[in-house]
Amino acid sequence: MTKPPLTLTPDEMRRAGYAVIDRIVDHVATLKDQSPWGAGEIPAPNPFDAPPPQKGVAFDEVMARLDRDFFPHNLRVDHPLFYGFIPSPSNFIGVLADALASGFNIFGGTWIGGSASAEMERAAFNWVREAFGFPGAAFGLFTSGGSAANVIALAVARHAKLTGDMATARLYASSETHSSLERGARILGFKPEQYRKIAVDDDLKVDLAALKSAIEEDRRNGLQPIAIIANAGTTNTGAVDPLNEIAALCEREAIWMHVDGAYGAGAAFSARGRRALAGIERADSVSFDAHKWLFQPFEIGGVIVRDGKTLHEAFNVSASYLRDTKTLGRGVNFGEHGIQLTRSARALKFWMTFQIFGAEEIARAIETGFEMAEAAEAAVRKLPHWRVISPASMGILAFRAAPEGWSDEAADRLNAAIAARSRAEGRDMVVTTELKGRVALRICPINPRLSKSDIEGTIGRLDEAAQAAMSQLNADQPG
Ligand SMILES: Cc1ncc(COP(=O)(O)O)c(C=O)c1O
Known part of the structure; x- marks a missing residue:
């Protein structure tokens, strides 16, 4: 047969x-x-x-x-010594849940397509709502990641705030804000001049005075400030913008406050994270990524909107072939709240991970990230030749070898050489970034399988690479 x-x-x-x-x-x-470099x-x-x-x-x-x-x-983004970019220290339950969601091929776009899936996602967003201190009217959904979550938030902000000609609308974000916001604005049809990049202070947080004066200037010119994007942990340094001050400004000026928490907002599932993100509860929308600091395999981000019905208004479009989903559906159609109609049951991995490990263990795993970045900072501060460029913040540390007598340019070459040596050795995954115009090493040690001795080992190896690179560069100097 x-x-x-x-x-x-x-x-x-x-x-x-x-x-x-x-x-x-x-x-x-x-x-x-294995090597984190694969x-x-x-x-x-x-x-x-x-x-x-x-x-x-x-x-x-x-x-x-x-x-x-x-x-x-x-690359092994789930390796404990993978410190580059933003790691994704996923967990095995999340992996199995993905296989189940895919194996049952659950349609998460409409309530009738997957009523259990819809109710699970709604329940999971009650946890998210509580973690961020959002009111009962808030509503959110899982997305493919932070980029998609940010585009959705900007679309809702525009829907809620724009009156009249879109060309007069203005968005504000610090120069350290993730590129997905600028790209999101472009996708939505904003011109480059409509996305204003505001200077940052010495701590790489948005300069509030510059932000206020940009808004005043735009108002004077008859433009419409519609949204401020605040960071809950920038990608470069984990900087958290002054959320309470931005919230007060947004309330006073009737501007939408979106918090890009794609990196850091997941930390609100721990007491320490909630303290670090005080003020997030005043935002109109928050994006977060569960495939970063909430230990899920790719792809799961999310966005939550304080007034849930504006999210629906911004995205709901009727179609005759979907009429039965309205008449038969007794619950929420998630496909009416975002970009995707067809979407998998992403909530399953999030929900199962909390069921199997419990909220306490997840909170503990998050707090390890804060502690590992602090341990790395303490280890760097003990070494001569090294300088902390940006202290541990939300699990990210930036530092740089800057031996006495070396020019800034020579130190730039030195740090690039240290990263290259470390890469060639293959034990640690560390990459460089540019901060305040200078090359720095940056680590994001949020893998909860990482120990203090692991991180001290890494800093020790970077120091050895620095010694070798210094001798090499010195030897290469003419004269
Ligand atoms: C602060 C921040 N925002 C947005 C994003 C984009 O998220 P994703 O890569 O999940 O689309 C990232 C990614 O690293 C990020 O760090």
Whole structure:
């Protein structure tokens, strides 16, 4: 008997599934023995660059190819010593939940498509609402990530605040704000001059006086300030803008306050994070990323809007072919609240992780991130030749080798050389950034599997790399 297309027998499915689980478990269990850089870039020529096979290939053969060509050649963003960019220290329950959401192929766009999925997402957003101190009328949804969450928030802000000609609208954000906001503004049709980048103070937080005077200037010129974007942990340094002051300004000026918490707002699920983010409860909208500091595998971000019905108003569009979702649905259609109609049951991984580990363990895992950045700062401060450029803030530290007598430019080269040596050694994943015009190393040690001795080991190795790079650069100096 011939099988229907694209099917496997139950035994074949189980065998393939166990082989997949074995791969994932081996990956997770051996992470510490791997390099956070993985096995390096994929070698040329591109091994995938071939027409699709006309006849299917055996599962084991395909997996063997992936073992060779695919899995090794990606960064290990879930490795404890992965400090670059923003790590994604995911958890195994989240991974399994993704497999379940995908295996059952749950449609999370309408209530009738997945009433349990919709109710789970609503329940999960009650937790989010409480973590941020938002009122009962708030409403939010999970998104693919922070970028999507930020675009949704800007669209709601425009819907709520814009009157008349869109060309007169103005958005304000510090120069340290994540590029996804500027891109989001562009996607929504704002011109570059409508997105005003405000200077930052020495702590790389928005300069309130500059923000106020930009708004006054725009008002004088007949323009409409519609939204201020405040940071709850910038990507570069974890800077938190003065949320209470910005909230007061927004209230006084009737401007929308959006908090980009894609990096930091997840920390509000811990007592320490809530203290660090005081004032977030006054925002009109907050974005956050569960695939960062809430330990989920990609892709899950979220956005919550204080007055939930404006989110619906901004995104709801009727369509005749969806009329039964309105007449039969007894609950929320999440697809009417954002960009995606078809969307998976992202809430499942978030909800399952809280069920299995509990809110206390998650809070503890978040607080580890604060402590590891502080431990790294303490270790750096003990070393000669090093300077802290931006103290530990929301789990991020920036620092730089700056030996006495070295010019700023020479120290820039030195720090780039330290990062290159560290990369060549492969034990730690550290990248450089530019702060106040100078090259610095930046680490984001939020993986809860990281220990104080791990982080001290990393700083020690960076110092060794600095010593070697200093000798090398000194030797290269002419004369
Ligand atoms: C502060 C901040 N905002 C927005 C984003 C964009 O989020 P995503 O990469 O999930 O789209 C990031 C990503 O690192 C971020 O750090």
